[in-house]
Amino acid sequence: MKADDSATPPPLTLLPDARGARPATSTPGADPAARPATVTPTADPAPRRGGGRPSLAPGLVWGFLGVLAFSFTLPFTRVAVATLDPLFVGAGRAVVAALLAAMVLLATRSRPPARRLWPRIAVVAAGVVVGFPFLTSFALQTSPAAHGAVVIGLLPAATAAVAVLRGRELPSRLFWVASIAGAVAVVGFTVVSSGGFGGLHLSDLLLLGAVVAASVGYAEGGLLAREIGSWQVICWALVIAAPLMAVLTGVSLVAHPLALTGVGIDGWLAFAYVSAISMFLGFFAWYRGLGIGPIATVSQMQLVQPVLTIVWAALLLGEPLTAVTLGGAAVVVACAALAVRSRVTRASRP
Numbered sequence: 001m002k003a004d005d006s007a008t009p010p011p012l013t014l015l016p017d018a019r020g021a022r023p024a025t026s027t028p029g030a031d032p033a034a035r036p037a038t039v040t041p042t043a044d045p046a047p048r049r050g051g052g053r054p055s056l057a058p059g060l061v062w063g064f065l066g067v068l069a070f071s072f073t074l075p076f077t078r079v080a081v082a083t084l085d086p087l088f089v090g091a092g093r094a095v096v097a098a099l100l101a102a103m104v105l106l107a108t109r110s111r112p113p114a115r116r117l118w119p120r121i122a123v124v125a126a127g128v129v130v131g132f133p134f135l136t137s138f139a140l141q142t143s144p145a146a147h148g149a150v151v152i153g154l155l156p157a158a159t160a161a162v163a164v165l166r167g168r169e170l171p172s173r174l175f176w177v178a179s180i181a182g183a184v185a186v187v188g189f190t191v192v193s194s195g196g197f198g199g200l201h202l203s204d205l206l207l208l209g210a211v212v213a214a215s216v217g218y219a220e221g222g223l224l225a226r227e228i229g230s231w232q233v234i235c236w237a238l239v240i241a242a243p244l245m246a247v248l249t250g251v252s253l254v255a256h257p258l259a260l261t262g263v264g265i266d267g268w269l270a271f272a273y274v275s276a277i278s279m280f281l282g283f284f285a286w287y288r289g290l291g292i293g294p295i296a297t298v299s300q301m302q303l304v305q306p307v308l309t310i311v312w313a314a315l316l317l318g319e320p321l322t323a324v325t326l327g328g329a330a331v332v333v334a335c336a337a338l339a340v341r342s343r344v345t346r347a348s349r350p
Contacts, residue, residue, distance in 0.1 A: 059297070074140060078144075079266055080271045094241060094279060124217045135213065140203075152210065153302075153306040178338035229291075230287035233287050234287060297342075
């Protein structure tokens with residue numbers, strides 16, 4: 001009968017964001033405005049909390065792409081500071097990246113994040129836009145890129161520690177054994193290559209400061225990526241830091257006016273890379289990987305960064321490959337492989 005047909009609702013295709021909503025019926029005279037609205041998520045999809053343990057592969061792949069982009073940072077920073085003022089390299093690259101970020105935000109018509117998120121975005125900016133670029137730029141005036149790469153190998157352990165405090169992640173005992181062993185290998189390499197604890201230089205302290213700054217920025221950025229999206233995190237962090245970076249760039253230009261004839265094409269290409277890739281596009285992949293997580297596990301991908309950086313330093317800068325450098329890198333990579341294979345769970349919220 002016709003009445004029976006009208007009482008049967010047509011089949012519905014539920015949208016991902018409407019799975020919890022009650023299906024709408026085709027009742028005559030119903031208000032069209034009451035139909036479920038399509039919601040476009042702005043954040044990167046996070047792993048499901050239920051239904052089994054999510055695969056680590058996507059997070060590790062995105063994390064490795066970010067690490068690959070970052071692995072050129074120290075060699076190219078060393079090339080840039082050879083002919084450019086370190087203050088200009090550290091601040092100027094953030095200004096260039098901020099301009100790119102503003103263009104992306106305008107092109108996508110992105111709305112500003114909620115007010116409650118701005119303090120956390122400021123933490124990301126302080127760590128990865130201000131702290132890490134400045135400290136590494138000044139450190140690499142005197143430190144070889146290969147040496148700096150192994151010191152920066154402390155980043156995964158530091159990031160994992162911050163992830164435990166901020167992200168409520170619970171790494172296994174095996175994870176901590178591997179992570180701490182990698183950190184000890186990095187410290188041992190630094191001491192041996194410096195001639196003992198008495199041979200540590202200011203550049204080593206600057207590099208360690210860069211590790212602390214980046215670890216906080218990485219962990220906080222990974223958490224934010226789950227809420228507003230990976231590329232949005234770095235874009236807004238660059239925008240919020242742009243006024244300070246612009247002032248510091250101006251100070252550098254006044255104190256050390258650019259002699260365009262004194263800066264070769266290599267210097268400008270290196271500056272372009274650390275501005276567009278290291279400071280901007282690399283974070284698209286890196287924060288995507290950390291957002292998928294777990295942050296503690298994905299962060300261990302950075303333990304392979306010293307090896308890649310050492311290879312680039314040898315190929316691009318002609319830096320020697322010593323037995324100590326290769327041995328330290330091998331131990332660090334072994335620890336990274338063990339840490340990535342260990343289990344990391346997320347604590348349930350009370």
